[in-house]
Amino acid sequence: MSPSPPAPPRQRRKQARPGELLDAALALFVEKGFAATRVEEVAARAGVSKGTLFLYFPSKEELFKAVVRENIAGRLDEWNQELGEFQGTSAELVRYGLHSWWERIGMTPASGITKLIMSEARNFPELAAFYEQEVIEPGDRLLRRLLQRGVDSGEFRPLDLDLAVYSLIAPMIFLLMWKHSLGVCLPSDKQLDPVAFLDNQADLLLRGMCRHQGEPKGKPAPR
Amino acid sequence: MSPSPPAPPRQRRKQARPGELLDAALALFVEKGFAATRVEEVAARAGVSKGTLFLYFPSKEELFKAVVRENIAGRLDEWNQELGEFQGTSAELVRYGLHSWWERIGMTPASGITKLIMSEARNFPELAAFYEQEVIEPGDRLLRRLLQRGVDSGEFRPLDLDLAVYSLIAPMIFLLMWKHSLGVCLPSDKQLDPVAFLDNQADLLLRGMCRHQGEPKGKPAPR
């Protein structure tokens, strides 16, 4: 009567965690881009059927937005607060910020999102606007506050904040793009060490921003 | 068929077909990405029919590869030579290099190629390898020589060249990505001034690399 295999017993049940779908979507979006990722594949990787995905996310685009929210936008708040409570010099704060960014975003799969956005922004203006609003704008404010803190305390000299913010953003964006595009194709001896790179960039930046030229470069000497 | 006298003024091209197709394809690929670009649109922009495109390029992928190959070529050699003949301090050379890069690549449509590569590298590993070989590698050598010149002359202090090279590359890559992706979606008051940004980056970098701290930053040097 039913020569087809006995049909898997209606796989998992419970609450097939939208979380699993978000994880799968993140991985695939980053790997193949938004357009080239098929929702069916996302569903399959999450272990559910295509229909199930649409039970939780009304469209592919909303799925993407949810991925962004889950992985970046939603985390900015806690980060904001944490950096606000930082005790130490502003130079240390900048270094700490870059390091924690690397650990929480840069080195995680979430970093792929930024690459994705940079790659596809022009085709999905709505997504780009969403990202601008939910990530760029708050992130910009966060960095600006960091720098302003140093200026206010007299630790940094007066800065053109617009340029200075971009000086912080640039190495991060570069690192992400590198990691997610050409980096994956480079031979291992050409690989860029992200932490060393970030440290180096921090050194350069801080040396340029600090009022006292004696600002020690590396970790060593926090007096 | 057309005995009407003076020969129709749209005699136009003749054999230049592949070139026009490549130009059209470059523009569209940069603007919309690989997946979102329709071959029909490429053909239309080149003034030919869809079928004709496939006469010259066996598939969309091959067209893409041809676009990249076509637009990567030679430029580096002449640049290499020009920078080799530069008279002046190495600091000036670095600044000159960044400026001329902006004028010859960064601000021209050619910059789109890099954006394209960064965006699609993962889907075209073959292309990425090609780009690595043809651009990254020689570019890396070029920058390395620039820096080495400063070190050898004693103008720069001893450098970790690997890191230093990436410090030069990062702002360029960042600028391109910004310009070609999120930048186009940002409100005008958020726009980044590329030259100011490059100058600023050069200041920071050189301040970090130069042996004498008295290295004048930008134009005047604010005592």
Add this chain to the structure above:
Amino acid sequence: MSPSPPAPPRQRRKQARPGELLDAALALFVEKGFAATRVEEVAARAGVSKGTLFLYFPSKEELFKAVVRENIAGRLDEWNQELGEFQGTSAELVRYGLHSWWERIGMTPASGITKLIMSEARNFPELAAFYEQEVIEPGDRLLRRLLQRGVDSGEFRPLDLDLAVYSLIAPMIFLLMWKHSLGVCLPSDKQLDPVAFLDNQADLLLRGMCRHQGEPKGKPAPR
């Protein structure tokens, strides 16, 4: 489970499920047609879950059939009897019949059933046959008897009963279709007044059927 005292006021139905589902389904099928009605919507309107619907009806098609069967029943019998006992001229009887049809069927939601049948008959031949048997056939006999009464009494002249019956049916069917389809889309100044239309049709018909040309058309008799 719910020891809270006075019994929740939404004790509501109990076992009336199938009936509520049929009501909901009737309304939606009439409004949107068979194909465009989603079972989920039917269930929701009946206040139950999608799964529950399938507990009572094995498929959407069976639900549809049940709706039609449920709403076609009996009414004809009482009507048959009532008209059989009518005292008055046959012309009055015909007019009375049309008016009471409008009041009991035409203007009520039950009219939707006929629209439904007319619309979906081809996709549900089984239903169409059922309707033919349960409604068309008895209705035809009823009308035939009405007309025969007039012929027998000498009030009407000899008639081609087949045609005459259709002359009665036609305005009713037309009215229903109009009301349930294009009528709902027409601007209010184009709306058809059903009672006036039926009266007018009765006038025309009776004028054609009555032996004495003096048959007064409407109520008053226009001098």
Add this chain to the structure above:
Amino acid sequence: MSPSPPAPPRQRRKQARPGELLDAALALFVEKGFAATRVEEVAARAGVSKGTLFLYFPSKEELFKAVVRENIAGRLDEWNQELGEFQGTSAELVRYGLHSWWERIGMTPASGITKLIMSEARNFPELAAFYEQEVIEPGDRLLRRLLQRGVDSGEFRPLDLDLAVYSLIAPMIFLLMWKHSLGVCLPSDKQLDPVAFLDNQADLLLRGMCRHQGEPKGKPAPR
């Protein structure tokens, strides 16, 4: 290399007539309804592939509109003119109109369109509006002119044109609905003879509208 059948040699060429698609669409829409008709089936019946259909019609809805235009809307003009040039009494004109309607629309596949519209109007308000504008409205004007002609010539008595127009429309609509829905399920002995029905309706109507009661009913030749 290619074990699949040699592939039909890229069937017909030339101009795979949108006409064939329109015919196929008409037949299928009428047979199964708008929603239940799959575009692939339409294409198949026209002997082309699904993609080809979209070469000529940008969407299923536009295909439907084209069917309506082709089969009804487009013909109203010539009909309008023809009836305008009619020589004879207005009673004859009304009879002629009904007959020619039957021959050009009623008995042809085009008649299915009206059934379709009546059935699906509520689900596709845009289509209904289109039909109202392209068919109902002009048709209404046409009939109104017909009747006005009789009133003006003194052949008809003063009429409530709104009701009178609907008295003409009703039998046509009824006939179509009957033919395309229940009619297809009825046993042959119950079948309605459309021409006889229309004649009968015309008789009834004209008897009601004509000033001189002596208007002979049937064909017999109006002395």
Add this chain to the structure above:
DNA sequence: GATGAATGAGTGTTCATTCAT
């Protein structure tokens, strides 16, 4: 009995690719 999470076949539409002309 009742639920609602899960399924997967099916639909309209797009687009790279082919090929007779």
Add this chain to the structure above:
DNA sequence: AATGAATGAACACTCATTCAT
């Protein structure tokens, strides 16, 4: 060489139906 009509494999999304709970 060049065309453009034709193709068909995809893909996002829907919805009737199932079934573990």
